[in-house]
Amino acid sequence: MKAGRTMGWLRWLVPAVLVMAWLGIAGVGGPTFGRLDEVSANDQASFLPRSAEATEAGDWQAKFRDSDEVPAVVVVESDTAFTPAQRGEAARLKAGIEALKLGSAVVGPIPSHDGKAVQFIVPIASSGELRDAVKELRDVVRPGAPDGMRAYVTGPAGLTADLVNAFGGIDGVLLLVALGAVFVILLLVYRSLVLPIMVLVTSMFALCAAILLVFGMAKLGWIQLNGQSQGILSILVIGAATDYALLFVARFREALTHTTHRTRAVLSAWKASFEPILASGATVIIALLCLLFSDLNSNKALGPVAAAGIVCALFAALTLLPAFMALLGRAAFWPFRPKLLPDDEHEPALVTGLEGQKGLWHGVGTLVSRRPRVVWIASVLLLLAASAGVLQLKANGVPQTDVILAASDAVDGQAALARHFDAGSGSPVVVVASEGAAQRVLDKVKAADGVGDAYLLAEGSVPITGAPGTPADPAVRDGRVLINATLNSAADSAEAEDAVQSLRASVKDADAGALVGGVTAIALDTNTTAQRDLAVIIPVVLVVILFILMLLLRSVVAPVLLVLSVVLSYGAAMGVSAWVFNGIFAFPGADATVPLFGFVFLVALGVDYNIFLMSRVREESLKHGTRPGILRGLGVTGGVITSAGVVLAATFAALGVIPIMFLVQLAFIVAFGVLLDTVLVRSLLVPALAYDLGARIWWPGKLSKEPGRLSKEPADVAGPAAREDGVAEGHTVR
Known part of the structure; x- marks a missing residue:
């Protein structure tokens, strides 16, 4: 009797402890959703491998900057040429921009050749929140533009801010849509109110555990998280955990038609579903970890991020859901509870x-x-x-301007830039060359197909143009100089990528160690x-x-x-x-x-x-x-x-x-x-x-x-052996 009482307590205690443990994990992991931005990066350069030429060029470029700033480009355009009064009004916009103190000195206004637009280069310090800084800039630029003119904030800073905004629905809208769709499907499948909630809770707790695990790995610098990986993680965990739950619940329901003992039914279902669920999870986990062989940082990061999510989905489906079922028994299927079948209906011949x-x-x-x-x-x-x-x-x-499918001020601004300036304005190609070959490389760059303008960089990020009053000596870092080149094509176009490929071959004739980087080179190296x-x-x-x-x-x-x-x-x-x-x-x-x-x-x-x-x-x-x-x-x-x-x-x-x-x-x-x-x-x-x-x-x-029958043994949950509890058909079922 004492042993029976102890077993009865254990049937309640073990599931209750498992549920409480998962509640603790969810309590810590849930609030971590809002902190993922702390360890997430969405800039294109963060996707590249260390060995890419654009990455090496970017590292050298950083040595020539006085601070880690991201340029924004403010474009003001009109359908007709600016009048002198309008040019003065546009010039006064600079004071409002400078008052924001977003970074170093603002360059401009730079008029277009057709006289219908001006642009400002606005460096934004990376120490702050880029999205907030771009929003402040837009709040000043739009009302400050002359009447009848259109103003945009674009360039690398503007595009990055709009990309971050586009990812903004990952934590909220995406989860609500996914969970809503799953809930409706589960209602149709189970025709039960309780079971879909239990399955969704299992999925959400698995996601909380995954978020906590991924946040820790990113905080320690083991992985590089981005919005793309974050969105896939949420979907993958919910989908996988629900799939595993469906398989377990199917075996549990089947077991309940053979026994009235909820704990025995859970154990039977767990035993029957453990191997396929484990094999399924292991297959996905190992396949995802194969992404570690990737050279792209974005792919390499997704592997452990998504694998961590599948691990959590696997554990939740094999621990938390069985605990729920052990506590609820047939009540989980209310109002259509599975019925106990007569012995002769267990296994048809x-x-x-x-x-x-x-x-x-x-x-x-x-x-x-x-x-x-x-x-x-x-x-x-x-x-x-x-x-x-x-x-x-x-x-x-x-x-890059086609990546964002929603309305984007930065995308519209890039189109305005292309209408009035060299299409690559604001996103120059960066060439790093040895000091001794500086002039030869510069000549090669200027002569290259697709290049509109090029100049050597002097101290203080001032271009050496040859005009009176400009510095004559280039900035030198560890025996290297920096050349900025503006392309005739938009920086994110196929024509620009072709120009970069041609430029790389050309400059290496003048300097074998020359490197070509910049926005276009990053896109090219990413695709390759x-x-x-x-x-x-x-x-x-x-x-x-x-x-x-x-x-x-x-x-x-x-x-x-x-x-x-x-x-x-x-x-x-x-x-x-x-x-x-x-x-x-x-x-x-x-x-x-x-x-x-x-x-x-x-x-x-x-x-x-x-x-x-x-x-x-x-x-x-x-x-x-x-x-x-x-x-x-x-x-x-x-x-x-x-x-x-x-x-x-x-x-x-x-x-x-x-x-x-x-x-x-x-x-x-x-x-x-x-x-x-x-x-x-x-x-x-x-x-x-x-x-x-x-x-x-x-x-x-x-x-x-x-090929014939190898075994005539009954299924684990079939036959009289499953009725060890001694409950006769027709008795109260738990």
Whole structure:
């Protein structure tokens, strides 16, 4: 009696302790959401590797600056040439700008050649909050512009501020949209009020733990966090934790039809779901950590950030959710609580594998079993046709002015600059050369195609123009001089990148150690490095996933086919995405990192659903034989995996509310790809191919040698053994 009382206390105490522990984690991690800006950087240069030429040039450029300032460009334009009175009024605007004391001396007004615009160069000290400084500047410039004229704040500072503003919805709007979408889907799936809340609480607590872990890593300098990684982290944790929760809840519900003992049902569900959830989580974690092989800092940072999120989602799904279920029991499913089945209904006798199934999944199983070869060949042909669109994908980077999809004062200002000044004004190309080769390099720069003007820099950031009264000696740092060059093309255009490539080849003829950097060079090096990363990381991810699948399924053939199926699904998703981006959204292109991120997420997450399916198929095949096991596994997992796919697609689609082209494109690719994988690959292609091959799918494992039933043991939760509590049918169920 005493032992029974002790066990009763433990059944309540252990879940309660787990819930309290997670409450403590959420209590600390929740407030950390608002502090992520402290350890986040969104400037383009922070994405580059240390080895990039633009990075090295930027390091040298910093030595020539008296302070770490970011330039803003104020542009005032009119439809007609300025009158003398208007020029005087525009000049007086300088006093209002200088009164803000944002940084060092303001340069300007600089009139345009057509007389219809003036510009000011406003250095902004990086010690303060850049977004706030740009807002102050705009508040002065807009009302201070002459009547009938338009004023903009653009340049590197203006564009960065608008980019930060665009990311501003990540902590609020993004989470609300994602959680709202998941809640609605869960209500439809479970038709319960309590269970969706428990699943969402599990996801949110996992996110709080992930935020706390990521904040600590960033604070210690182990990772470099940016808004892009931050948004993906939130979506990934919510989606993954919900997927794992759906799998656990499905096994828990199944267990409750075989026993009245809530603790025994939780343990049975935990045992049944532990291996597929762990294998799924490990696959995604290791695939994400493969991003550490990237040369781009943004990719390299996303790996551990997202992996930390999956770790927290995994632990929450395997500890917090089981604790909730142990405390709630059948009440979690109210008002449609699972009923205890009679002993003779626990496990239908299987001949085809379709026994006991009805509705959609009975129809899918029937189709797969009757025409397996037709089904998988038709699926492959459909995916190949969709993959043809990959040839239309323009993933060579996009101009910085096209990255922000919302209204942007800085983007409008860049257009105004291009109308009246050299298009590259405000974002010069930076050339670092040795002191002895300064003049030769300067001559090469001035003669280069696409360069409008160039000058050596003297002390105090004063240009050496050759005009009377200007300093004659250039500034020298450790035997190096600095040359600024203004391009004829906009700094973020393809023409500007071509000019930088040509310039790099040209200046090295005069000085082998010369470096070319600046905004355009940063974009160019980012795109080049991203394409290199794609070629390096994709094979590594595939090998890692293949190895994990071999360990899980104890087979070689099945893992190879599963990996090939998700690669084909990825190709189809990218092909359809290319058609949508070009034909519907009319995007000018795609960020060079989009194919890599799309691959990592789609392949890792696509394998997830195949793991959920094939782990159950293997379990059923051990009891009933391969072909009946395939149909049985497809039927019992069909609903939960489809629900998981819809949830994950909805959470990634929520990224589309952030007006950043990269995130909108990634949202569509992953959402569409996950649905394609769930509906076509996992529901038709994989089962039909496995059914066609039969027991050969398990080669060289035991199942491939003995296609009949290997074991007639009942399931863990089936049969009279599950009724050790002695509660007879019809008694009160907890």
